[in-house]
Amino acid sequence: MNVIGLAGLFVDGASALIQDGKLIAAVEEERTSRIKHMSIIQSGGLPYESLASCLRMGNIGFRDIDHVGYFFQPWREFLSMSTFRMRKSLFSLPTFAYYEIDYLNALRKHLAVEKLMRAQCGGSMKFHYFSHHLCHAASAYYSSAFDKSAILVVDARGEIDCTSFYTAQGNTISRIAKYDFPNSLGFMYATLTDYLGFKSNNDEYKVMGLASFGKPSYYEKLKNVFRIKENGQLQLNYSYFHRFFRGRNYVNEKFLSVFGPQRLKGEKITERHMDIAASLQKILETAVLRMLAKLHGITKIDNLCIGGGVALNSKMNGRILQEGPFKNVFLHPASHDAGCALGAAFLIKHHILGQTTRQPFIDPYLGDGYTGEEIMRALEKSKIRYEYHDDIASKTAELLADGKLVAWFQGRAEWGPRALGSRSILADPTRQDMKDIINARIKHREEFRPFGPSITEEEAAKYFDLDNESPFMLFVVPVLDNAKKKIPSVVHVDGTARVHTVRKDVNPLYYDLLKKFEILKGVPVLLNTSFNVNQEPIVNSPYDALRCFFSTGLDYLVMEKYLVSK
Helix, strand or coil, rough: CCEEEEECCCCCCEEEEEEECCCEEEEEEEHHHHCCCCCCCCCCCCHHHHHHHHHHHHHHCHHHCEEECCCHHHHHHHHHHHHHHHCCCCHHHHHHHHHHHHEEEEHHHHHHHHHHHHHHCCCCCCEEEECCHHHHHHHHHHHHHHHHHEEEECCCCCCCEEEEEEEEEEEEEEEEEECCCCCCHHHHHHHHHCCCCCCCCHHHHHHHHCCCCCCCHHHHHHHHHEECCCCCCCCEEEEEEECCCCCCCCCCCHHHHHCCCCCCCCCCCCCHHHHHHHHHHHHHHHHHHHHHHHHHHHCCCEEEEEHHHHHHHHHHHHHHHHHCCCCHHHHHHCHHHHHHHHHHHHHHHHHCCCCCCCCCCCCCCCCCCCCCHHHHHHHHHHHCCCCCCCCCCCCCHHHCCCCCCCCEECCCCCCCCCCCCCCCEEECCCCCCHHHHHHHHHHHHCCCCCCCCEEEHHHHHCCCCCCCCCCCCCEEEEHHHHHHHHHHHHHHCCCEEEEEEEECCCCCCCCCCCCCHHHHHCCHHHHHEEECCCCCCCCCHHHHHHHHHHCCCCEECCCCCCCEEC
């Protein structure tokens, strides 16, 4: 039984494969296409390249696919958003027509995915449309080790839902409540991301990093725009927005008169921008903590799963760990829209086919992988000189301890936007200047963005205020005072770090590297950032790795047991 999940019509296209009840592969289209946030539309109506990867890893073809799960209910979106726009247009026919044409076009493109899949797979394939938020919930819950859990889904918008509360037990997920667009935390964060001169649906993480440099001095004023109820529900004050609630930036002159002019791309970042970012982050965290208090009060369950694009806000997630009412928290590594591909596949497995066997998600390495022989062929074909080291972990640890910047390419690619020791750039965290060195020689990104640490799981509590494991680098937590001087290059300006805990049974080679580095430098910690340059997807193939290596200031490239230098 071969089950495919698809997601990301307009952004973050992805495919997933469950074969005979077992999760085989999950791949984002951007990894294979090399275009950041590559969507299904951009790739020609289907996520052809990620689909090809999944089929290859499952050793099947299109005609072997039995079920396809799709991450959206297009007719529900069309009817819901048409009704919303009819109300907001205030009988302005041009405004209503402007959006209605857009919604009709989106509906056509959604429905074309099924048509294209049927043309590829033949008549026996069954196609299923699922609620967007239910896919988010399923990707988180069915990946967790919990048999019973509360679930919170928060994003900009699904069909019309922007926040959903669920309870789950065994094979069943049931919705408790939902909040609809435009009273959306995701929309709020995206709107302010644009206002601060960044790109929404792409740069929200930059705003999160910037927030640590500011003070929430605009918090009270921002609460007048985005009102937070006691239950955490957001309520927009429409007087700060365009009359018909339309436009690229939505906000109007009243908003600009209170908060100042919009920052243009490339314009200098001032204290005002930092403070607005800090205030925005506080609004988000306050609202979500109130939502979780409500959810816990309703469910009386101590386990929590979180899904939706807002769940990538690791600073918020850290506060949930420290201050939230739930004892156990799980986040799926691809909680954004791409993760819905896996959610849709899970819904077929558990809801349509009724399979009850769970597969707790501890291994994020679900993408393309390459054997040592394939890597050697790539090196030979490219006429690249290399060395072979049987104990590659020891050799790499020596290079890192000597202050070298090393690209680390091992095994299958990670699922999700974080580099987790498979496609990583590594460096010595004990050097105060290492962050600046990496930015100058490789990343060329904003100075306010931090780098995260990888650490052996059993040692994490000695360096960070962390009781939970953090295998997917999705929690920002305080660095302990006695550790800050030991690993200064991974400590953010506010004394926190986005931690990646490494288990020996999940990634034994990377774990071994951390232990070997500890012998040389006294800390089982490495600075770990994604193996890519700014504005490019994380590398996927050996050829991607070689191109990135030779176009940057990296010192060494390690692929399996092969060492490449310049």
